């Protein structure tokens with residue numbers, strides 16, 4: 001049997017609360033289904049900084065590189081607002097993404113039927129929504145140099161971040177988007193800001209060239225990213241796959257999260273390129289949300305984004321497609337039953353905490 005080594009990095013805030021539900025699920029799958037997962041744990045984010053002064057230690061980084069997949073909770077919080085920028089909690093996640101070369105971030109936004117009526121948008125706008133944001137994750141302004149604050153010597157300072165994209169980075173992320181579109185509705189919308197950014201001009205050109213050379217059968221549209229944000233809340237069902245850069249992808253997926261009812265619903269997969277020999281790819285699975293310091297420790301966080309991220313792990317890292325489908329079906333069924341965490345609560349539904357929601361999904365999955 002192929003190895004199934006998982007590294008669990010729960011992180012800070014609600015990260016450990018959401019991860020606890022996935023740990024229960026993994027234990028249950030091992031005990032009842034003989035799934036054979038082997039788990040190890042490490043520290044990332046503020047808790048890693050508290051333990052050893054870095055947002056992730058070299059030892060945990062090595063474990064991440066060796067694992068078949070990494071499950072990640074969330075990092076950050078006000079406790080670490082004043083720590084040096086280089087070792088802030090978020091730097092741990094950025095290092096994982098960069099060192100593992102996880103260039104493709106898949107962020108599906110699906111509106112479960114049971115939540116369509118409780119969205120902040122009109123029911124007809126979100127009902128049946130199933131879009132996929134493909135976000136470039138290892139380039140752009142998150143990593144471009146120079147990145148600094150310089151003293152201008154006249155009482156002024158200058159903050160500098162640099163947006164950089166090379167052809168190969170745009171080619172490979174658009175290739176991922178086109179491939180995935182072929183398995184869906186065959187439609188890609190590329191978003192950039194070519195009207196003000198040179199990197200946007202190149203992005204647009206390279207996506208078009210990649211399309212013409214290899215994916216002419218897929219429908220391709222281009223949209224300016226600001227208009228894309230507007231269209232996402234106006235009529236999101238016009239989209240199938242959206243491909244965009246690191247920063248726009250971060251923002252557009254938080255917008256898309258609200259179409260699904262709550263940011264507590266949105267999972268993600270961050271994937272590297274398949275190894276030439278083994279065909280295995282490095283992968284990290286994490287909810288789109290952060291550490292939610294405002295609700296941490298209260299037992300009310302929605303664990304669905306974390307559990308759905310594990311479903312993506314089953315599908316993309318272990319080829320366990322039937323189990324992934326079943327787990328997503330269990331989430332839908334529990335929502336159909338009327339169970340709701342506070343963030344998705346609406347009139348007439350039953351409010352439950354993190355643990356009860358996790359238990360209900362696991363019971364439905366195994367049942």
Ligand SMILES: NC(=O)C1=CN([C@@H]2O[C@H](COP(=O)(O)OP(=O)(O)OC[C@H]3O[C@@H](n4cnc5c(N)ncnc54)[C@H](O)[C@@H]3O)[C@@H](O)[C@H]2O)C=CC1
Nearest residue numbers: 074075076077263264289290291292293294295301302343
């Ligand atoms: N991948 C990661 O680890 C990320 C970390 N962060 C970090 O998290 C910290 C907090 O950032 P925020 O901007 O507040 O974003 P956030 O996503 O943590 O929270 C935004 C809002 O959504 C709510 N929320 C988020 N996840 C939820 C869940 N599962 N269930 C119910 N409600 C949920 C929170 O209570 C809050 O009101 C910061 O330090 C930030 O840098 C932010 C985004 C991603």
Ligand SMILES: CC(C)CC(=O)C(=O)O
Nearest residue numbers: 090091093094250288290
């Ligand atoms: C480094 C992260 C905190 C940035 C972010 O918000 C995200 O990737 O969703």
Ligand SMILES: [Mg+2]
Nearest residue numbers: 250251254288
């Ligand atoms: Mg974000």
